[in-house]
Amino acid sequence: xxxxxxxxxxxxxxxxxxxxxxxxxxxxxxxxxxxxxxxxxxxxxxxxxxxxxxxxxxxxxxxxxxxxxxxxxxxxxxxxxxxxxxxxxxxxxxxxxxxxxxxxxxxxxxxxxxxxxxxxxxxxxxxxxxxxxxxxxxxxxxxxxxxxxxxxxxxxxxxxxxxxxxxxxxxxxxxxxxxxxxxxxxxxxxxxxxxxxxxxxxxxxxxxxxxxxxxxxxxxxxxxxxxxxxxxxxxxxxxxxxxxxxxx
Amino acid sequence: xxxxxxxxxxxxxxxxxxxxxxxxxxxxxxxxxxxxxxxxxxxxxxxxxxxxxxxxxxxxxxxxxxxxxxxxxxxxxxxxxxxxxxxxxxxxxxxxxxxxxxxxxxxxxxxxxxxxxxxxxxxxxxxxxxxxxxxxxxxxxxxxxxxxxxxxxxxxxxxxxxxxxxxxxxxxxxxxxxxxxxxxxxxxxxxxxxxxxxxxxxxxxxxxxxxxxxxxxxxxxxxxxxxxxxxxxxxxxxxxxxxxxxxxxxxxxxxxxxxxxxxxxxxxxxxxxxxxxxxxxxxxxxx
Amino acid sequence: xxxxxxxxxxxxxxxxxxxxxxxxxxxxxxxxxxxxxxxxxxxxxxxxxxxxxxxxxxxxxxxxxxxxxxxxxxxxxxxxxxxxxxxxxxxxxxxxxxxxxxxxxxxxxxxxxxxxxxxxxxxxxxxxxxxxxxxxxxxxxxxxxxxxxxxxxxxxxxxxxxxxxxxxxxxxxxxxxxxxxxxxxxxxxxxxxxxxxxxxxxxxxxxxxxxxxxxxxxxxxxxxxxxxxxxxxxxxxxxxxxxxxxxxxxxxxxxxxxxxxxxxxxxxx
Numbered sequence: 157x158x159x160x161x162x163x164x165x166x167x168x169x170x171x172x173x174x175x176x177x178x179x180x181x182x183x184x185x186x187x188x189x190x191x192x193x194x195x196x197x198x199x200x201x202x203x204x205x206x207x208x209x210x211x212x213x214x215x216x217x218x219x220x221x222x223x224x225x226x227x228x229x230x231x232x233x234x235x236x237x238x239x240x241x242x243x244x245x246x247x248x249x250x251x252x253x254x255x256x257x258x259x260x261x262x263x264x265x266x267x268x269x270x271x272x273x274x275x276x277x278x279x280x281x282x283x284x285x286x287x288x289x290x291x292x293x294x295x296x297x298x299x300x301x302x303x304x305x306x307x308x309x310x311x312x313x314x315x316x317x318x319x320x321x322x323x324x325x326x327x328x329x330x331x332x333x334x335x336x337x338x339x340x341x342x343x344x345x346x347x348x349x350x351x352x353x354x355x356x357x358x359x360x361x362x363x364x365x366x367x368x369x370x371x372x373x374x375x376x377x378x379x380x381x382x383x384x385x386x387x388x389x390x391x392x393x394x395x396x397x398x399x400x401x402x403x404x
Numbered sequence: 405x406x407x408x409x410x411x412x413x414x415x416x417x418x419x420x421x422x423x424x425x426x427x428x429x430x431x432x433x434x435x436x437x438x439x440x441x442x443x444x445x446x447x448x449x450x451x452x453x454x455x456x457x458x459x460x461x462x463x464x465x466x467x468x469x470x471x472x473x474x475x476x477x478x479x480x481x482x483x484x485x486x487x488x489x490x491x492x493x494x495x496x497x498x499x500x501x502x503x504x505x506x507x508x509x510x511x512x513x514x515x516x517x518x519x520x521x522x523x524x525x526x527x528x529x530x531x532x533x534x535x536x537x538x539x540x541x542x543x544x545x546x547x548x549x550x551x552x553x554x555x556x557x558x559x560x561x562x563x564x565x566x567x568x569x570x571x572x573x574x575x576x577x578x579x580x581x582x583x584x585x586x587x588x589x590x591x592x593x594x595x596x597x598x599x600x601x602x603x604x605x606x607x608x609x610x611x612x613x614x615x616x617x618x619x620x621x622x623x624x625x626x627x628x629x630x631x632x633x634x635x636x637x638x639x640x641x642x643x644x645x646x647x648x649x650x651x652x653x654x655x656x657x658x659x660x661x662x663x664x665x666x667x668x669x670x671x672x673x674x675x676x677x678x679x680x681x682x683x684x685x686x687x688x689x690x691x
Numbered sequence: 692x693x694x695x696x697x698x699x700x701x702x703x704x705x706x707x708x709x710x711x712x713x714x715x716x717x718x719x720x721x722x723x724x725x726x727x728x729x730x731x732x733x734x735x736x737x738x739x740x741x742x743x744x745x746x747x748x749x750x751x752x753x754x755x756x757x758x759x760x761x762x763x764x765x766x767x768x769x770x771x772x773x774x775x776x777x778x779x780x781x782x783x784x785x786x787x788x789x790x791x792x793x794x795x796x797x798x799x800x801x802x803x804x805x806x807x808x809x810x811x812x813x814x815x816x817x818x819x820x821x822x823x824x825x826x827x828x829x830x831x832x833x834x835x836x837x838x839x840x841x842x843x844x845x846x847x848x849x850x851x852x853x854x855x856x857x858x859x860x861x862x863x864x865x866x867x868x869x870x871x872x873x874x875x876x877x878x879x880x881x882x883x884x885x886x887x888x889x890x891x892x893x894x895x896x897x898x899x900x901x902x903x904x905x906x907x908x909x910x911x912x913x914x915x916x917x918x919x920x921x922x923x924x925x926x927x928x929x930x931x932x933x934x935x936x937x938x939x940x941x942x943x944x945x946x947x948x949x950x951x952x953x954x955x956x957x958x959x960x
Contacts (some may be wrong), residue, residue, distance in 0.1 A: 241587045300730065336949055355952075381958055
């Protein structure tokens, strides 16, 4: 079942500054996808388009068969119930003046999701491995990895179908990084994951399919294992070679 | 696994109270003035317009601060001054805040062109001396009255509030939690109420407190220049103006309003600092 | 032979908190060592302590002998002479390490001029310009003239970091401290910068103290490592030994994590 269908999408701030050129990709339910690219690849823009924060200059994006209509309040409400995001910087993605409970609760309130919110918040905290009393605390009381867990809790509290992670572990230390990657692995069993990253090792750990972006275009895409074992495009090869490895 | 279990929150730091000395002193000083002001709505020691004693009498048991040049009880006049000062301060700040924050937020959200135009206009307004602007407004409103002065000061101050709001809001809007709020389905007005205003409030509140003091003193200046209401509804500034001629023979006429003015302004500033600290979550650990 | 850098029982305290505790290690001329640690390990503070650039609120005790000079407790003026000649630092964030209002050429000329003055030479402006361009070329920057004439925000992150390296090298220090120099860079840029650093350090015979939390990155440029955790050294030794047979639990955690990502990449998960 296709969740996201991007057809020939282009985006540019002006005639000269084109960021994406005719990008087409598909996200199927239950198949996590890694979007790999470096700075200038257009991956951030791609993510923004998928999050409905900007409109493509050409091409179309459909979710579950329906075309994305950013201007429709009703449509976006439904879309956001299904598509949520986790951002890169754990120190910037949580409002310092809000309690954790209110932070996690925001999607439930804004999307008018019925039911007892307290329960949903507690369930989300549990799912990300944080104790229940974390709800009463403020972001500054937590470490980077814990904050990222809070951000993930916020993303999953409305039980979305698709979670978009934008370099969600890049700002974390190694030992924390692997734990959060494990958390994402667990979550990807019930939700579909689109993971944007420049880190091939992380993407290889999490995603069945991979899309390599260079300068606004997809240069290679397909099954992660197949591509990593036999990269065809020179950029993919260069990327693979550049990853520092542990001494054998 | 290892002792470094990342999933439990950091142990609660020893609880540091958010209460401060500033808050206590501020509350007391402002509290006194507010109490006095409220009291004057029902009762004053003497009828403010009545001649209660001889002219320019020194402080005595009957008249704690003596009498003014028309024989009215000075203490009563000072008390009424409290009410007026609080009205002026609160009124001017409120007007300045409403106008200023609105314009500031609009500028922060505006497109580049509109924002640049607004910023330039604000800079021009700020360049005008507050007092001059206020005098123009008062003159335009045909005669001096308390409310024209308050309106004038409020408008003059709104420019500074607007510029501050604009800068603060812009900075806040760059944070990821704003984007996260949007992707959580919150509308832009919702984002403003939920995230922008609470985060700009600490800095703004200190600014408001400072402006309260400036407004009270500015109104005193207006009164001093004869543009304020005459006694018995006189502000301290007006009292200061009237005390000019007799400052050597009856200095209490200038000292008393002066002390009242200073204590209120200091009190407001301390109170604002204390309130800002109380509202700051990073200054303490919960539970 | 006395080591170039000798840290002995270094403790860093701020108020009641101990940030670094009883740290000891040494580095000889031309040797390359890695300081591995995550956030809160005190690794960056150690680098600052070695160069005498700790903020006033942090109090060091113990001994740091750098190029024959004690750093702990030494007044600023004596330390100033060390910086540049004995030690130079490359930081993580190239954008903040460079002055945004000064053209690149001028910024590189700064440390270069100081070093030349130290050597008793005061070259003409034209000679300086030529030297600056040579340095920019040495760090593999394309079109050195264009770069020298640009401001930091006009060039890319990788290029800025190369400039920072050029500035550090212009000092011809005996010890180069690199604090997470490639963490803020793209993967392909990182690989290039690491190769550059590696080559230049060997070529100029400098000692290198490489600080990072990224194990494979550290492994590519150093021979020995010390693992820091919460301000304490928990393990040290040759890179291969520490990575192949980690003794301490914490080191094991880090090594396992790094290998897990490697395995995912190789498909041997």
